Amino acid sequence: MSQAFDDANLHKIWSYYDRGESRIGYRYILGGTKHFGFYGPGQTRWAFTAAMRRMEDRLGAELALPAGSKVLDAGCGIGNVARAMADRHGLDVTGIDILDFNIAEANRRSAKAGLTKATRFHIGDYHHLPFPDSSFDGLYTMETFVHSADPKAALAEFKRVLKPGGKLVMFEYSRTRDSEVSPEANRAMRRVCDEAAMPAWLELYHGVLDEMLGAAGFAVESSVDITANMMPMASAFYLIGKFPFWVGRITRLEYKVVNAMSARMMFRYKEAWHYGIHTAVNTD
C-alpha cells in the first residue's frame, strides 16, 4: 500500500525502495540489509554476509562507546545494523526510517532475535527527529545521507539530539569534482542520483561532508577513505546487474532496473565517487 508523503523527495525515496527490483534485490541478494561490505586483502567478493558483518563491526569500533550507551540509527532500514550494534557491541539502539514497511520488518526481526529491549524502531524523517535535545550518546548513518534533500538541516538535527561530546559516525559516499572526470562519468552519476533519489550525493564532493560537519558545530576526528575495501562488492554487483540491465535496455524498460543500472554505472565510472567513514564529536 502506498505511504503518503508531503515531501517530494521522501516520496521519491519511497518509490525507489518500494519497487519490485529493490525489494527482491535487497531481500534475496543481501538478506534485507542495504549497505556495502568491508573486504581485506584476498577476501572473496561473493561472501556478502560476512563482508557486511565486518562493515558493521567497523562501525561499532568507530563508535567506540561503552556498553549500554544510547545510540540513534538514522535511516535504519530493516534494522540489521541496529541489531548488530545491540547484539555484538552492547549498545542501546533506536532506529528511525521513513518507510513503514522497513520499520514493521525491523520490529518483527528484533522480536524474533529477542532484541526488543535493546532495539526499538520508529517511522520518521531524520530532518525532523521526534526526540528531545541531548537524547543520545551516539548517532550513526549507514549509506543514507546521500538521500537527504537538505544535508545541513539533517546535521543540525543530529547535533541537537546528541549529548554534548556525543559521537557521530557516518559511512557515506562522496563525489569527484565534475572537472576531474569525463562527461560520461558525470552524466552517469547524475542519472544514478536522480533515479535512486540521492540528491545530496550531487553536492557531496570529496571533503564537503567534513566541511559541513565543521560548520554544523562538530569537531571532525577522522575521515577515512575505504573505497578499496568495499569495491569487491561493487564489482560483484556490476556482474550481477549485467543481465537485468541488458534486458531492460532491449525491452525499453530500463526505468524498471534502477539498481542494475546503478551497479553498472558505479563500477564502470568508479573514478567518479568514493566511500568514506567520517567520525565527529558534538563540540557543545
Ligand SMILES: C[S@@+](CC[C@H](N)C(=O)[O-])C[C@H]1O[C@@H](n2cnc3c(N)ncnc32)[C@H](O)[C@@H]1O
Ligand atoms: C541504503 S538504505 C540503508 C539502510 C540501513 N542503514 C542499512 O545499512 O541496511 C537507506 C535507508 O535510509 C532511509 N532514509 C532515507 N532518507 C531518510 C530520511 N530522511 N529519514 C529517515 N530515513 C531515511 C531509507 O528509507 C532507507 O531505508
